[in-house]
Amino acid sequence: MQKPSEKASTYTENAFAAIKLTIIVTLVATPLNMIFGIAAAWAVTKFEFPGKNLLITLIDIPFAVSPVISGLIFVLVFGLQGWFGEWLYAHNIKIIFTEYGIILATIFVTFPFIARELIPLMQEQGSEEEYAALMLGANIWQIFFKVTLPNIKWGLLYGLILCNARAMGEFGAVSVVSGHIRGETNTVPLHVEILYNEYNFAAAFAVASILAVLGIITLIIKNLLELKIRKQTH
Amino acid sequence: MAIEIENISKTFGSFKALNNLSLIIPEGKLTALLGPSGSGKTTLLRIIAGLETPDNNPDSDIRFNGQSVAERHARERGVGFVFQHYALFRHMSVFDNIAFGLKVKPWRSRPSRSEIKDKVSELLKLIQLEGIGNRMPSQLSGGQRQRVALARALAVEPKFLLLDEPFGALDTKVRQDLRNWLRKLHDELHITSLFVTHDQEEALEVSDKVVIMNKGRIEQEGSPEEVFHNPATEFVMNFIGHVNLFHGRLEKGKAVFGKIVIDAADVPADKLGKDARLFIRPFEMEISSLNAEGSIKAKVERIQAAGVSVKVELKSEDGKVFTAELTHERFRELQLVKDMEVFVSPRNTRIFVEDYQV
C-alpha cells in the first residue's frame, strides 16, 4: 500500500510525464507537417505536372481515415506481427508502444492540415510576385522567405494552429499505438482516459479541463486569424 | 546590346504558339511586339526572359549581344521584366520593392545600405514619385504601380528591358500619359527595350520598330511608318488601322472588284481567274460630286462628323458598304448629306492574291 502523499505525487508525476510527451509529440509532428505542407503547396501551385490532381487527393487521405485505423496501420507496419516487426525485434528497436509510434500516428492524423490551408491560398495568390523576384535575381530561398512567406504567413499560422490542436488532442490513433504505459507512453488525452477508467473522476476532469482550455484558446486564435485573413484578402 | 532570336518554336500540347521564328531586336531601340491575343507575342517575350523554354531544336538559339543565353537560367540573363499586372511585392513598401533586386545580390556584389538608398532615391526621382517610398503598393494608383514596377526592374541595371502589356490594365487616359512618359524615359536611358501590346495605336505611337505577329509567325517588321504605309501582308493591312475590303478576281491585264477596276498589266497567266482582295484605307477614298474616270457611284448612308476627321459610310450601286474619311474642310466643300449620290475613287489601293501581290 502506498501512502496517500506518495500516491498523490505519482499522480502528479504521471500527469507531468503525459504533458511532457504531448508537448514533444506536438513539437515533432507540427514542424514536420509544416515543411511537408509548404513543399507540397509549392510543388502543386507553382508547377504543372501529370498526376497533380491525384497528388492533391492523396494528401487528403488521412482526413478520410478514422483515428483507430490511423493507429492500426502503424501497428501493421511496425508491430511485432507487422512488416518490419521481426527485423525491428532482432535489432532491438521498438516503435509500437513507444513514443515513436505515438509521433508517427500523430503525424498521420495531422498530415493534411497545413498543406490543405496553403494550397488554395497560394493558388489564389498566383506566382507573378515569385516570377518578379526571380527576374530580379533572387534564389529559391530568397524568393520563398522574402516574397512567398510574408504573403502566406497568416494562412500558414492558421494551419499550424489547427495542426497543433489536433496533435495535442488526438486520442484514437494514439490510443492504438501507445500501449498505455503510465509515465512513459501516455499523452494527456490518454492520461484522461486512464484516470477516468480508474473512477478517479476529479483528476480526470482536472486534466481534461486543461485540454478544454487549450481547445478554447485555439478557437479564439483561430477566429482572430480568420478576421485577419479576411481583412487581408478584401 | 542586340537580341537575336533564331528558329524558335514553342508548342503547348497540340497548339503551336511559335512557329520557327527568327528576329533581331536592335540595340538601344524601343521595339513593339504587336499582335492579337494568341499570336504568341507574350510567349516570345517570356522565352527571351527565360521564363519559358522553347521547343528542343538544334538550330534554335537566343543570343544577347552575340552570346548564346539559351542554356542560361532566367535569373542569370540580366533581363529586366515588367509584368502586365505589376507584380509588386504587396507586403513591401515602394522603397523595398525597388531595392529588392539590389538586396538579394550575393553579398560580394551587394551594394551598401547607403548606396541602395541613393539608388532608390534616384529611381524614385526618375519615375517622378519622390517622397512616396514609404507607401505600400495598395495605396498607389495603377499608373503609379506600373512606374514603380519599372523602377524596380531598372534598379539592377539590366541589359534589356522586357515589358509584357505594360499599360494593358490601365484606363485610356492614364495609358496615354504613361506611354508618352515611357517614350521620354527611353530617350533618356536608351536601354534596349521590347514591349508586348495588342494595341496598334500604342505600338505605332511609342516604338522605333514594330514587329507584327500572327499565329506564331512574324508578319512584318519595320518602322511604324513602314508597316502603316506599306503593309506587307493582308493580315497587317487588316490589323493596322481601318480598312475597306472588296472581293474580286484577276483578269487579263486587270483586277475586277465589281465596279472598281484596277490596272494590273503583268498578271502571270497562271494567276488569271484567281480570287483577289482589294484593300483601301478610308482616308485614301476620294469623294467627289462629279463622275470621273474609274470612279464608282455610291450613296451616303451615314455621316459621323464628331472627331478630327469626318467618317462617311457609303453604299455602292452593287450594295457594298464601305467607309471614307475626309477632312472637315473637304466635307463642307462637298456639302454631303444623307442619301446624297456621290462618286468615289481610290487614291491608293492594295491587292492581295494567294501567294502573289499586285
Place this chain on the structure above:
Amino acid sequence: MSIFTKNRTALPGFGLSLGFTIFYLSLIVLIPLSALFLKAASIGSSEFWAAATGDRAIASYKLTFGASAVAALINAVFGLLTAWTLTRYKFPGRRFFDAIVDLPFAIPTAVSGIALTAVYSHNGIIGAYLEKFGIKAAFTPLGVTIALTFIGLPFVVRTVQPALQELDKDLEEAAASLGANRFQIFFRVITLSIMPSLLTGFALAFARAVGEYGSVVFISGNMPMKTEISSLLIIVKLEQYDYAGASVIATVMLIFSFLILLLINIIQALTQRNTGKG
C-alpha cells in the same frame, strides 16, 4: 493569354519540393495504408468474408452506421437552421455563437467524451432529467447517437454557411414578391438551392461519425453486440492479437469512407456543372 502561361518551369525548386512531397506522402500515408490492404487481402476471401460478417462485426456496423446516419440527419436539420440564423440575422453575440459552433472541432475528443458522459449519465444534469421519463442516454445506442451528433454539427454548419452567404438575395426577394410566405420561402427557394452543400455537409458529418472513437467510447459503455462501435471492435481484435480480423473490419470501414468521399466529389462536380462554376 493566361491559358498559355500555365506551363511554366522557370521557378526553382520543382524537384526538391515534389520529391520531398512524394517521399513524405509515401512514408507517412501510402506505405502504412497499403500495409492494411495487404494484410486484409492476405487472409483469403472466405475468411475475409467470415471476419467481415461475424455477428459481433455486423452488430457493430449496425450501431456505427445507424447511429451515424441518425446523427448526420439531426445535424442536417439543426445545422441548416443554425447556419441560417448565423448568416441571415444580426443579433448580439452572433460572432460568439458562430465561433462556438467549432467547439466540437477544437476540443479533444476524449474530453468531449467524458464531458458528455458526465452530463448524460443517470446522475448528470441532463441524464437525471431524462431518467424521470424512463429514458437512459449514457451506455445505450442513444448515448452513441448523442456523441456523434455533437461531433458532427460543425461539418454541416460550415459547409452550408458559405452557400447561404452566396445565395442570391434577389432570389429570396423575388419569391417574397410573388406572394410566397416565409415558410414557403425557406423550404422552396432556400432549401433547393443549397441542397448540394447540405448533402455534402451531411456526408461529411456521416463520414466523420462512422470513424469517430474518442467521444463515443466513454458514453457507449462498450457492451459487445449492444453498444460496441466498429472502431472499438478493431481495438478489441488488436488486443487479442487478431491483426487480420482488425484489418478486415478496418478495410470495410475504409472502403465505406472512400465511397462517401467519392459521393461528395460527384455531388460537387455535378453542382459545379449546373451553376457553371469551376
